[in-house]
Amino acid sequence: MCKDLGNLTSKLNELTFSLLLAGYKTCPQNWVKKGKKPFYHSFWFITKGSGEIIINGKKNELSPGKLIVFTPGMICDKKSSSSNPLEFYFIRFTHAGAIEKKEQWHFKQPQDIPFPLHGVYSIKNSSGVALLFDEINSLSKRRSSTIAFRQKILFQELLLTLIQDFHTQTFSKDTRQVIEETIDYIGHHYHQAITLTDLAKMADLSNSHFSRLFKKNTGYSPIEYLTHLRIDRAKELLAHSDIRVKEVSQNVGYEDELYFSRIFKKIVGVSPTQFSDEQKTLDQ
Template identity: 65%
Template sequence: MCKKLCGLTSTLNKLTFSLLLTGYKTCPPGWSRQGTKPQHHSLWFITKGKGEVVLNGKRTKLGPGKLIFFTPEMICDKKAFRNHALEFYFVRFSYALAFEEKGMWHFKQAKDVTFPLSGVYTMTNSSAIILLLDQLNSLSKRRGAAVTFQKKLLLQELLLTIAQDFRSQTISGDSKKAIEGTIEYMVDHYKNPITLSDLANIAGLSTSHYSRLFKKYIGLSPIDYLTHLRIDRAKELLVLSDIRIKEVSQTVGYADELYFSRTFKRIVGVSPSQFCDDHKLIPDTVPK
């Protein structure tokens, strides 16, 4: 599963969503639907009962904690077992690719972008998922622009929670705590020189094992994570303060201003000075 879901959060981050329908459904014992083809992307999260789904010929039993992602044109058979009602939350949605990278916006319709989740998955953090689905279900009875915006945010939070659940399943609790401890260390000490060996020692793991686990859990290597953390802080300083680029470089942990500038341009797409010119807030424009 880890290989299949590698980069899932990064892919989801590039998508924008529209919530079409959400609710909670109870199907009676023996209920079934054969050979259906979904018209939209949707998900089910099973809360009670037992049943079965066949997706493009693959048969999977359903029970509490099972998550199903349906995609358009997928051939689906669904049923509740005899003597077992099947209860689940459902969410129907559409999406498009829309993201900014290095100063350029990219757009694609859903037909040109494969959604990264399809089929049946087992969730371990059911309570967090149910809480978000219940909030979505409650908001479905309300209208208004603010409610629509809130529903979009909840859907994104739901997808993030699902992605985090997948990652937590690939790593033990102790290792997860160790990696989160090194993240806290980087956040608190990014101004200081930090090596991969330093982080592995803090985690109590070998350098190679720590690197593999960190990338599996976070999606970036430890040093890439630290670099992005430093560059994000540098962007804030360039926009919100008047200190020189050399001082910004030193403040975020780079003694070599030239190396900092090269790293900044590689990640952001423009030089620090150009970024400052493009985004600098003058006093009258600073939000109050």
């Protein structure tokens, strides 16, 4: 199971995808494939039957609800039960890195940005995941730019569903609810003074335990999350209003205008004044 879900989500969010092939396979009796090395990344989602797969020497039993994530270079031995053959959906894809930071786009080739999932995973929401695989499979039998665009959207939805499934397995219902409640609180009170201790008390957890859970869930520490939310709101105000930087600073929870400006420039890459001037130029 994925231990750092916030980090996983961040890494997946930096990727763009191209789907190469999708389908559904029913294995014949005594189906065996040994020593195969995948050339592409691919997903298999088992819907029926039983079998086993050995990936780089590690054996895993296969049954309905298992997701296998293949990455290039893996050494795989696969075998289906003779009495209960495997059936599974599959999707083959490529990926590349595409992320915007401080209004600059950065790109990476597949070999420079490893896919963050690999191996065998157990899925709880089998019906939801199977439905998305089935929709992608159905679209693969048709061709048009609109169909290809829809496939990409469904693939992203599949990735999101997998992340949500991992969350369900990792966090108890009570823990998830506590984190969501603090996220909601930050969203409504970001303009007020909020400390880590305040949030931890709301969650009835120690500062350190709350911080670990929050970062696992979001990819940010609580204060990093608050800071980025404040800066996002400041960008909205600077782009679509004529209020002064000092007023923006106070509106998003910073009494010290100079401190706000330093934080803004660190995250956005330019000062609040420069950002405002650039946005107004674009609107002309």
